[in-house]
Amino acid sequence: MEKVTVAVETPYDVLIDHDLLKHAAAHLEDLIQGKKVLIVTDENVASFGYLGNLQEAIVGITSGVDTYVLPAGEAQKSAENYVALQGHLATLNYSRSDVIIALGGGVIGDLVGFTAATYLRGIDYIQIPTTLLSAIDSSVGGKTAIDLPQGKNLVGAFYQPRRVLCDLDTFQTLGETIFEDGCAELIKYGMILDGDLLGQLMDRESPLNALSGDLGAIVKRCVEIKRDVVLEDEHDLGLRQMLNFGHTIGHAVEQASHYKVSHGRGVATGMILTQIMAEKEGLTELFLTERFNKLLNQYHLLNQLNLVKDYDFEDLTAAMTNDKKRRGGEITEIFPDSFGKCRLETMPFDQYAGYLAAIIADLKADKLPIVLDGDEVA
């Protein structure tokens, strides 16, 4: 088993291994013994049997397990669901010493994390990410949030889980598309902070998949990178913004697509467009578009670029206006600096919008210096 300890105010462990769900009682005993536990998940995850497996594994050591199953999808990260979940906890008389488990991807993790952060001003919660993406991204770092109709993640809190179980077996069952979304974030970690990881991903014989023997080690490396960034900047004031590489454009694309484009593919789109922008406008001396393009294509992460052609430019920038990274007429973007290293650069939003307009115009005219490859993504 791989283990990463996150030394925040109340330190917690991220456990990475196969078969963790089956042995959840042993891994969670100190946190849930004799307590009421609410497992929140979605219909997809429940249909794979993970909810039943987890419930069966832990019910004996708790004072009772309740379950709460939502439909799948980003739309569930709503204020309505947040309020309903709070009401459910209150109706079941959950006290400050009881526990919530988030079993699912980033949507479940964010919604449940924010609920736990604010129910009775904070109760314990445990993350069990069932996707590669949520394992390496949203389950570490304590960012919890819900969406508003006006934009993603507009309401939330910084709140750390008490433990994270990354059961690698669960990453195998949600399908290749979902796994590839996680690879977008893997690649991001390499780009911003780890040239070795980036090189390893670019040079491997065959693309990483859920059965690859080195998956546990790679997940551990990403969790460590994220942990180190978060510890240095828990409240997202500096270094942590680096993790947003590709996210400014990525979030905008997700929102403009009404979330038909997934988070991972949104970020992949954002990363390649940011790279092209940086090369085109002289914002980097690292000419990486071609290799980067090839790497992203291996995981079929760029095919939704054709969708972006149909979006109004105003829709894209309107989404950015509400983005938290925009402060008082300026925007801070993350640009590639050298291999495995990015930098923050703040510029007037209008200047940035001009650069973006040029890239989008090239995209619409099929003049971007990239090739698309792989299946269409619905």
Place this chain on the structure above:
Amino acid sequence: MEKVTVAVETPYDVLIDHDLLKHAAAHLEDLIQGKKVLIVTDENVASFGYLGNLQEAIVGITSGVDTYVLPAGEAQKSAENYVALQGHLATLNYSRSDVIIALGGGVIGDLVGFTAATYLRGIDYIQIPTTLLSAIDSSVGGKTAIDLPQGKNLVGAFYQPRRVLCDLDTFQTLGETIFEDGCAELIKYGMILDGDLLGQLMDRESPLNALSGDLGAIVKRCVEIKRDVVLEDEHDLGLRQMLNFGHTIGHAVEQASHYKVSHGRGVATGMILTQIMAEKEGLTELFLTERFNKLLNQYHLLNQLNLVKDYDFEDLTAAMTNDKKRRGGEITEIFPDSFGKCRLETMPFDQYAGYLAAIIADLKADKLPIVLDGDEVA
């Protein structure tokens, strides 16, 4: 001007004086200059002209002032209003560097504080309490919350304001009943932590009122007491529970009355019933009911006790079941220990409910060892 500095992670000042609203620009310049500011208040406060005065005082140094006016009353501390206020901020494109001002009593302070704590995962907010109660209680300590249909303050966060302005002039205008509610909390501070303050309140020639020359000094003393308790126990794990003296029964009475009984009068009811319980059950050696009764009567804080006679006992204890102070079948109550000193005592909830049943039975049979005096409170 009186000033109390609260040295939390980001220290802030509580300013106490007359005429603060009029000079708000000078007192808030460092926090709001060049920023967008949303003032949230209620119709009562707005009708006294405070909203207009504040807006006029600060608009010149901000980049724009927006206002948001709610109806008055506890019912406004709802999840619906919380979500609507978040949506309003997003629609107005408030960024992380903008500011919200809570202008009003505890309801506005709690709702706005929780909104500020969670909009974009936290933006600055300023408290301008317009009642004695909110000045000495909810505006210091960082407890923010909203209510659910299942109970009061069930959802919230610990989040500190950047500054608190207590304009004593505003305490004069909201009526004697509201001022007296604040006196219930003054008396509570004396009971739990300051025998001098308690003696001073018991021995004064005429009751404190909004025009009393020593009001500023008394407010300062209460803010200091609360500050000291909060600093020692920011996350409400021990000492801070002391501040809940009278609140277990108080909250239950408020809820059972559907909030016809105000917070201050609920707490006064809770304090006297807890004192009588302590004497009756041998939980204290401090026999203070008579003097305590007299003091509370001076501020007409006990007349709603007649209302409590009509409540079902089950309604009262049902409300307590959801109270955050109840943990795993036990309840921690605060009992008077000596003059100006209370202690925490944890006991099985059933035992506590038995004591409470005895007191309520006495109340219904008009056998409580107290006298009621003053006007009926609707």
